[in-house]
Amino acid sequence: MPMHPALQSQPLAPVLDLLFAPDPEPALQALVSAGLLQPEQLPAWRTARRPVGRAADNGDLATQAKLLVDAQAGQRGKLAPSEPLAVLGQLLPLLQAAHSQGLALDAAARAQQRVLDLGAGLFYPLSTAALLHANGVGEAWAYEPFAVQPEFAEAALLELQRAVAREPERFRCFPDSPPAPELKARLARLDLHRLAERIEELNQGRSERVDLGGVSLFQRPAALPEQQLDWVFSNSVLEHIDDLAGALAWQRRLLKPGGWAFHTVDFVDHRHYFDRSLHPLQCLFDGVLDAINGLRPSQMEALFMGAGFACYKRQKLQLPAGLLDAAPPFAPRFEALRGRPELYEWVNGYLLRSPG
Incomplete structure (x- = not known):
């Protein structure tokens, strides 16, 4: 997932300091010096700065820093409606392949289906499910085990609604x-009343569902x-799950x-x-598996x-x-993998069917 161009070659330390430091001024000045903020933006940053809270427990600090810079720079970053479209762009070919093997996907079938976005994301956890529902899926659920930022979830949904209102055919x-008017109407009917408060109640364990x-x-x-x-789907999630066998058994039960x-x-x-x-x-060379399980x-197929x-x-x-060909030496525990064709498999799509 590429970073915002403004952050691509810049150190993230000033931004992370801004997230957590009691005194934000040194970090703000460092951001100005790095060209990430204009001096006239400083008052707005001082006013708008909020603690990141529990979402930081996931450790994805670079993404959170990116979002803060995006929001203040007028960029939409991961809140953009292109994100759920990108997820569905990965999903739809797999759905079509399953359709050829008997999965009903016509409008009448979708209206009766209940589906789950597994690992829906911290910042736009409802957007992909909402877009599937707008496209006629009866019930679209989203599962995200980490606490999400209510403001980001709310903003992402509102941005999706605005984008669909502007370009429904897209x-x-x-x-x-559904035709454009119904597509927009299905999104407009979503109950967003007290959404931020309800998400926070979910984060705190005071409710089971939003x-x-x-x-x-x-x-x-x-x-x-x-x-x-x-059906259940995920996009770049399974490689992050340590107990994948347990997660697959859970999917079977659902x-x-x-x-x-x-x-x-x-x-x-x-x-x-x-x-x-x-x-x-690189993980095969240095033995460090950064936020992935290394399978x-x-x-994974086994x-x-x-x-x-x-x-x-x-x-x-x-x-x-x-x-x-010019790779550095593998860490000893990976040396036996050298030359295996599967090392060249970068992104795979999997269709899994539970016993009937």
């Missing part, structure tokens, strides 16, 4: 999606009913018999996206089948041929 994701009417947000696995879902799971998995070292001096497989495709799923694989991106 957001029609299926050939038989229900917008056709779209819901969950944070605890136990709050999701078993054998109620027609799905109806014969239900589907669709997952896009990014296998390269994620530090590569923020530091282009690193090799995409290779064959290992877990899929071990959980009882039928597994269908769709390769999306390959690393360039010859990338490893």
Whole structure:
């Protein structure tokens, strides 16, 4: 996930200081010196600065810093409506492949379906589910185990509503999606009353669900009913789960018999996206797995089948041929992998079907 261009080559320390330091002035001046803020923006930053709170517990400080800079610079960053479109851009080819194997996706079928966005994100946790619901899915749920920033979730939904109002055809994701007026109306009917307060209640464990009417947000696995879902999907989530076997068993319990799971998995070292001096497989060289579980495709696929799923694989991106020719030495525990073709598998899509 590339960073905001203004942050691409700048140190993040001043921004992180701004997030947490009791006195923001040194960090603000450092941001001005780095060219990330204009002097005339300082009063607004001083007024608007808020503590990040529990969302920082996820450790994604660079993303939070990016969002703060985006918000103040007039950029939308991850709150942009292009984010749920990008997620659905990864999902739709997998849905189409499942459709060829019997998954009903016509408008009448979608109206009866209940689906789950697994690992929906900290900053736009409801947007992809809301867009699926607008496109005719009966109930679209979102699950995000970490506390989310209510302001970001609210702003992302409002931005999605505005974008769909401006360009509804851009957001029609299926050939038989509702016409533009109904697409907009389905989003407009979502209950956003006290949304920020309700999300904060969810963060604090004082509620189990934020229900917008056709779209819901969950944070605890136990709050999701078993054998109620027609399909589950995720985008660049499974590579971050340490107990993947447990997570797959949980998905089996949530799905109806014969239900589907669709997952896009990014296998390269994620530090590569923020530091282009690193090799995409640097984790294999230095033995450091930065926020990812380090499972290779064959290992992950074995877990899929071990959980009882039928597994269908769709390769999306390959690393360039010859990338490893000039690679530094592997860490000893990865040396046996050298030369394996699967090391070049960058992004894979998986269709998993539970027993019928």
